[in-house]
Amino acid sequence: MSGPVPAGSVDLTDCDREPIHQLGLIQPTGFLIAVTADWIVVHVSANIGRWLGVEPDDLLGRPLAAFIVGEALHTIRGRLQVAHINGSVERAFSVHLSNIAPVCDVAVHLSGSTIVIEAEPSEGEGPQDSGSLLRSMIARVQNSRGFDGFCREAARQMRALTGFDRVMVYRFADDGAGEVIAESAVHGIGSFLGQRYPASDIPQQARRLYERSWLRCISDVNAPPTPIVPTVDPMGQPLDLSLSLLRSVSLIHVEYLRNMGVNASLSVSILRHGKLWGLFACHHRHARSLSFERRTTAELFGQMVSLLLEGREREQESQQEAQARRAHVRIMSMLADSESPLDSLVTFATELRALIDCDGFACCIDGQLHMEGETPTREETLGVMRFLHRTPPSKIYLTDQLGAVHPPARDFSERACGLLAIPVSRMPRDYLVFFRKELVRTVTWGGDPTKPAQYGPNGPRLTPRKSFEAWKETVHGRSKPWTELDERNAESLRVTLLEVVLRLADVAGRTRKEAAERQELLIAELNHRVRNILSLVRALVRQSESGAETVQQFAAIVAGRIEALARAHDQITADNWGPASLRALVVAEIGAYLSARSERVRLTGPEVLLAPQAFSVFALVVHELTTNSAKYGALSDSSGWVEADWSIDEGGRLLIDWQENGGPPVRAPSRTGFGTTVIERSVPHDLQGEAEVTYALSGLRARFMIPARFVTIAERLPSGNRQSLSVPAADFSIGGPVLLLEDNMIIAMATEDVLLSFNASRVNTAAGVRHALRLIDEDPPVVGVLDVNLGNETSVAVAERLRELGIPFVFATGYGESAAVPERFADVPVLKKPYGSDQVAHMLASVMR
Numbered sequence: 001m002s003g004p005v006p007a008g009s010v011d012l013t014d015c016d017r018e019p020i021h022q023l024g025l026i027q028p029t030g031f032l033i034a035v036t037a038d039w040i041v042v043h044v045s046a047n048i049g050r051w052l053g054v055e056p057d058d059l060l061g062r063p064l065a066a067f068i069v070g071e072a073l074h075t076i077r078g079r080l081q082v083a084h085i086n087g088s089v090e091r092a093f094s095v096h097l098s099n100i101a102p103v104c105d106v107a108v109h110l111s112g113s114t115i116v117i118e119a120e121p122s123e124g125e126g127p128q129d130s131g132s133l134l135r136s137m138i139a140r141v142q143n144s145r146g147f148d149g150f151c152r153e154a155a156r157q158m159r160a161l162t163g164f165d166r167v168m169v170y171r172f173a174d175d176g177a178g179e180v181i182a183e184s185a186v187h188g189i190g191s192f193l194g195q196r197y198p199a200s201d202i203p204q205q206a207r208r209l210y211e212r213s214w215l216r217c218i219s220d221v222n223a224p225p226t227p228i229v230p231t232v233d234p235m236g237q238p239l240d241l242s243l244s245l246l247r248s249v250s251l252i253h254v255e256y257l258r259n260m261g262v263n264a265s266l267s268v269s270i271l272r273h274g275k276l277w278g279l280f281a282c283h284h285r286h287a288r289s290l291s292f293e294r295r296t297t298a299e300l301f302g303q304m305v306s307l308l309l310e311g312r313e314r315e316q317e318s319q320q321e322a323q324a325r326r327a328h329v330r331i332m333s334m335l336a337d338s339e340s341p342l343d344s345l346v347t348f349a350t351e352l353r354a355l356i357d358c359d360g361f362a363c364c365i366d367g368q369l370h371m372e373g374e375t376p377t378r379e380e381t382l383g384v385m386r387f388l389h390r391t392p393p394s395k396i397y398l399t400d401q402l403g404a405v406h407p408p409a410r411d412f413s414e415r416a417c418g419l420l421a422i423p424v425s426r427m428p429r430d431y432l433v434f435f436r437k438e439l440v441r442t443v444t445w446g447g448d449p450t451k452p453a454q455y456g457p458n459g460p461r462l463t464p465r466k467s468f469e470a471w472k473e474t475v476h477g478r479s480k481p482w483t484e485l486d487e488r489n490a491e492s493l494r495v496t497l498l499e500v501v502l503r504l505a506d507v508a509g510r511t512r513k514e515a516a517e518r519q520e521l522l523i524a525e526l527n528h529r530v531r532n533i534l535s536l537v538r539a540l541v542r543q544s545e546s547g548a549e550t551v552q553q554f555a556a557i558v559a560g561r562i563e564a565l566a567r568a569h570d571q572i573t574a575d576n577w578g579p580a581s582l583r584a585l586v587v588a589e590i591g592a593y594l595s596a597r598s599e600r601v602r603l604t605g606p607e608v609l610l611a612p613q614a615f616s617v618f619a620l621v622v623h624e625l626t627t628n629s630a631k632y633g634a635l636s637d638s639s640g641w642v643e644a645d646w647s648i649d650e651g652g653r654l655l656i657d658w659q660e661n662g663g664p665p666v667r668a669p670s671r672t673g674f675g676t677t678v679i680e681r682s683v684p685h686d687l688q689g690e691a692e693v694t695y696a697l698s699g700l701r702a703r704f705m706i707p708a709r710f711v712t713i714a715e716r717l718p719s720g721n722r723q724s725l726s727v728p729a730a731d732f733s734i735g736g737p738v739l740l741l742e743d744n745m746i747i748a749m750a751t752e753d754v755l756l757s758f759n760a761s762r763v764n765t766a767a768g769v770r771h772a773l774r775l776i777d778e779d780p781p782v783v784g785v786l787d788v789n790l791g792n793e794t795s796v797a798v799a800e801r802l803r804e805l806g807i808p809f810v811f812a813t814g815y816g817e818s819a820a821v822p823e824r825f826a827d828v829p830v831l832k833k834p835y836g837s838d839q840v841a842h843m844l845a846s847v848m849r
Contacts, residue, residue: 025225025248030120053100056229105292109243123291130297151182159184164282171278215299216267220287264288268302327355360435376412397421400479418479424497436479579609605646607714614710617686624675634663652708660699668695733759736782740765741772743790754837772798784809808847
């Protein structure tokens, strides 16, 4: 902080006045150049000579183009255009600035009319496919259950991405204090989960910067900062570094981090409706540098979590609002049926208390007082009513510490400490009053928030709290806070009561009319669907007549075709009327018709899904092909077989080839029956595809083309390609820590989940050999899973250490049989990627016996 601090007034809130955006310093991990709108250099960082080979005095006042190659300047100009449109920081990766400078990642933004360019050496650390990585991370967060699970998984994903020792989700309360509501940390580091921190720990100007810039990274708390030259521009103003990625650290914040034992930190904002809701607070015990690319991915993850958080909270609020609306509708219905609605309010007390959660209720209408639940005495309540007369008319009044504004309430705070009052008339002043009793809470703080600050080693600068041990405080005199939803429900009820009779009568009439209209639409839709179904069945019956010689044959033909449609319908509706598997369709039809002979139909092709319309159409085609083959073709004797093959062409169209082999000689039909019509015309007519049927002596051949809009390539592998492993014993349990050495983060996290599902007490994950060896010494595992190839190294050294300690382990590899496993480890089982939970359990059970 700058400026003198008067004696006796030292308080951490004084930090709010520190100009942390104008420190005139940057972190030494990179360099800074600031230029005018016509690209003349006005500021540089003092370390510029180390990077560009040109000292500050030789750069200042000269065109930037004299020191940076044209292609790099073109790239920076392009990113600046985007930054100008978005009002944000834009980045470019792996930029060749000059023949002297290393390849750098560059960030550019506008600070007023000044263009600020920051650069760091490109580390090539970023994920090769950040899009896939983000999708995987977001999918895991989305699949979490409940709000707490959502926050825990978000912290876990951020730690996996950044590699920091501890990642916390830190939420701000209405009073500005913060609380750690979720945490993911390495084993043995300790926990801050559940602790609260006073608002002064994060000054107001820092919070405003968190709202403007999503990410703040401090690579090394102890690194000496680099000054900006000159400190002020020709107008005497320092450079505003609000959006700077390299902005140095306030000395008081450096002291704060040191007191916590933190040497590197990363903060990623979590915003809700554009306001700071909380932070991802990442701490590391050693200096840690993240590349621009990795930071960019972390920033995007923070933005996505912010959007998902809004959705989660909105979903929770919507459920509460729906419940409140139902209670509100019941109250409106009761009032609408009452001859004297306001006089009847006392009879609706139960419904009113269901609308607004409370411990006690009082209703004062025309001087008549009704009370129920936990309330003050009659005299005390009348005093509260007189207090309410002094509040603004026609407005909701609420407080969660009544004793602070109405001193007599301190005598009955255990019965009524919070109050929400709804005025129901102007003259006389009548009220509905909802009371909440005192809620005595024990709050765990990260250190004593009331401990006075002292002068530190930096002149008139405050020293932050040095103890972050849990400190408990008991809070009296407050109730459970009223929420925004409570206030909205109260306001809605107030409006309803003021317009009760005519308004409710009108709403009721409109509601009945809308309900009648919806009922008519539903009946019409049902009638339409039933008619379509009946028309289809009638067509099947009529077209099947010519193919039957007896009633029994006719019944069998009709039943088979209807059952084929039913099987298709079942498979479609199993996925909520979504695309269904072509393979499953053919297998189901073969199994239903051929029973034990189904192996004589050989299926090859990728796993594809058909849209419901195409699935229903092709189900009848497959049924007719199977039926005809069993009656007249390759499946009619014991020697024939059918080959069904499909593929996707370059246009995304599905090509299907049905070839019968080894059966009796085939003859073209003398007449065209319904079955033949279905095979030859259904796909062209209903799907605008193609169908071709050839009656060769060696066997019938049918070819079909289904347009791409009906086809989806499935992500999972066909079940027929999966290897079957013996299932481990039902009571198989790991029962201790596991070492997982895996350099692919997505695979590592999926394997973590599998290991934890088999009762591993914890999973210590490493991406490199050095880290894995340290984890073995710090927390010896009961078993290890080692990826053979780790980029530029192998896991052999880790395997040797585990064998030396007598700890069982298995290898994992994506190289199949060609994995480079040394001969001395030939007895170690190898998991071949991709592997599932059954394979992992089978392998571990075999080595842990």
